Amino acid sequence: MKAEGLLRSLLCVCTVLEQARRVYSVKHAVHWNNSNPRFLKDDYTVTAEMNDYLDIYCPHYDSRHPVELTESFVLYMVNREGYEGCYETQGAFKRWECNRPYAPFGPIKFSEKIQKFTPFSLGFEFRPGQEYYYISIPNADSVGECLKLRLSVCCRPTTVKPVTEVPKSQPRGGAPGPGGGDRTGGDPRKPPGSSSYTIHVSSLLLTSCLVLLLWP
Numbered sequence: 765m766k767a768e769g770l771l772r773s774l775l776c777v778c779t780v781l782e783q784a785r786r787v788y789s790v791k792h793a794v795h796w797n798n799s800n801p802r803f804l805k806d807d808y809t810v811t812a813e814m815n816d817y818l819d820i821y822c823p824h825y826d827s828r829h830p831v832e833l834t835e836s837f838v839l840y841m842v843n844r845e846g847y848e849g850c851y852e853t854q855g856a857f858k859r860w861e862c863n864r865p866y867a868p869f870g871p872i873k874f875s876e877k878i879q880k881f882t883p884f885s886l887g888f889e890f891r892p893g894q895e896y897y898y899i900s901i902p903n904a905d906s907v908g909e910c911l912k913l914r915l916s917v918c919c920r921p922t923t924v925k926p927v928t929e930v931p932k933s934q935p936r937g938g939a940p941g942p943g944g945g946d947r948t949g950g951d952p953r954k955p956p957g958s959s960s961y962t963i964h965v966s967s968l969l970l971t972s973c974l975v976l977l978l979w980p
Contacts, residue, residue, distance in 0.1 A: 793821065823862060835902065837863075839858075852901060859898070896917070899913075
């Protein structure tokens with residue numbers, strides 16, 4: 765009976781910690797329009813951790829605002845080349861369309877969860893320590909210019925993987941791609957590698973919980 769009670773208590777603690785981790789994920793809000801001063805310097809960067817959210821708010825206007833002065837565009841995820849030139853490259857991933865400037869219930873919002881795996885076919889999978897690039901291309905009848913955003917996902921793993929020595933006479937594999945093997949090119953849907961605050965539960969915290977539960 766005592767062991768069963770301890771197991772239930774431990775499961776309860778783990779459940780509470782998991783709920784706390786979810787609650788304290790950050791929602792990074794980006795108001796995507798040409799009047800946002802963050803876009804003026806061409807270096808707008810959002811730094812996020814795994815399980816955070818990137819919330820994109822489309823332009824929204826009062827019904828009295830002239831339609832010819834409204835912004836509408838398509839948002840793409842692109843590689844580094846497309847980001848620097850602010851244009852759609854081959855393999856660019858269409859994310860959302862902002863084309864309802866007079867939406868009745870306020871600005872349209874799109875959310876991107878920063879996560880390693882997604883069950884949705886149109887979702888995106890991220891990797892810690894990588895950067896991702898978004899651009900917007902205005903529609904033909906829209907005002908405004910191409911805007912761009914860099915998303916930096918924290919943090920790159922610090923554990924050094926063991927290196928296996930390979931005889932120099934053995935082939936090294938495929939040749940590097942254009943630009944000396946730059947991994948930022950190609951389809952942005954295939955990231956390199958094998959969405960307040962996020963709480964990281966350390967082994968010390970779990971050990972402390974077990975000690976408290978076992979204390980007579």
